[in-house]
Amino acid sequence: MSAVVHLPGPGRPGSVLKDLLTQVARGDQDAFSRLYDAIAAPVLGLVRRVVRDPAQSEEVAQEVMLEVWRTAARYRADQGEVMPWVLTIAHRRAVDRVRSAQAAADRDQRAAAASHTPAFDDVAEQVEGRLEREQVRRCMKTLTDLQREALTLAYYRGYTYPQVAEVLGAPLGTIKTRMRDALIRLRDCLGVGA
Numbered sequence: 390m391s392a393v394v395h396l397p398g399p400g401r402p403g404s405v406l407k408d409l410l411t412q413v414a415r416g417d418q419d420a421f422s423r424l425y426d427a428i429a430a431p432v433l434g435l436v437r438r439v440v441r442d443p444a445q446s447e448e449v450a451q452e453v454m455l456e457v458w459r460t461a462a463r464y465r466a467d468q469g470e471v472m473p474w475v476l477t478i479a480h481r482r483a484v485d486r487v488r489s490a491q492a493a494a495d496r497d498q499r500a501a502a503a504s505h506t507p508a509f510d511d512v513a514e515q516v517e518g519r520l521e522r523e524q525v526r527r528c529m530k531t532l533t534d535l536q537r538e539a540l541t542l543a544y545y546r547g548y549t550y551p552q553v554a555e556v557l558g559a560p561l562g563t564i565k566t567r568m569r570d571a572l573i574r575l576r577d578c579l580g581v582g583a
Contacts, residue, residue, distance in 0.1 A: 406471035414461035421458055428472065429454065432479045439483035449486050453479045528578035536571035539564055 406427060412420030432453050437446040456478055464474055529537055535557065542548040542556060554564040 407466050410457075410461050410464050410471050413458060414464070424457070425454060428457075428475050431472065432475060435476055435479050436483045439480065440486055445486060445490075446483075449482050450479070453482050456482070524579060525575075528575050531578055532571050532574060533567075535559070536567050536574070539568050540571050540575075543568060 406424065409420045409424040409427070413424055429450065433446060433450040436449045436453065437443065440446045440449055453475070457475055460478075464471065468474075529540070532540070538557060539553050542553045543550065548556065550564055550568070551561055553568075554561040557564065559567075
């Protein structure tokens with residue numbers, strides 16, 4: 390059972406944390422457990438303010454605690470108190486995590502942008518389709534009545550050549566000839582290559 394360690398308050402020396410950190414530097418696991426209990430909440434609080442994501446904050450806080458364990462021997466009491474030293478480590482780790490996450494997001498965004506094919510411009514496509522339909526209508530008006538009716542039945546209503554011949558009351562050979570002539574006239578009117 391670990392003893393409760395209270396953070397030094399105003400006017401109280403940070404000697405408890407310094408003593409614990411000195412023991413941790415010598416590999417004392419019990420001292421680390423007590424130090425952990427004393428500093429884990431402030432570390433997590435600082436990391437959460439920087440990282441914002443709760444799961445990542447906990448992960449970064451654990452990394453900070455491991456770093457405190459590994460680097461306890463580097464702490465110099467004459468250069469400052471324990472909490473600012475630990476919180477500096479925590480802040481640096483948290484900022485590193487945010488930068489790393491942002492860099493990954495930027496890489497993903499650049500990769501997505503590079504692989505993304507631009508969407509069709511719907512307005513331009515609609516205008517182009519409308520212009521093509523108008524041109525076809527104009528060219529259809531240049532055909533004879535029999536040619537226009539035969540093409541309309543065959544291409545817009547889905548009739549077969551024999552059905553077109555039957556509806557129009559014309560021989561099948563005549564319908565085929567009229568359709569061929571009509572298609573040639575349309576091709577020339579629309580400016581489509583042969």
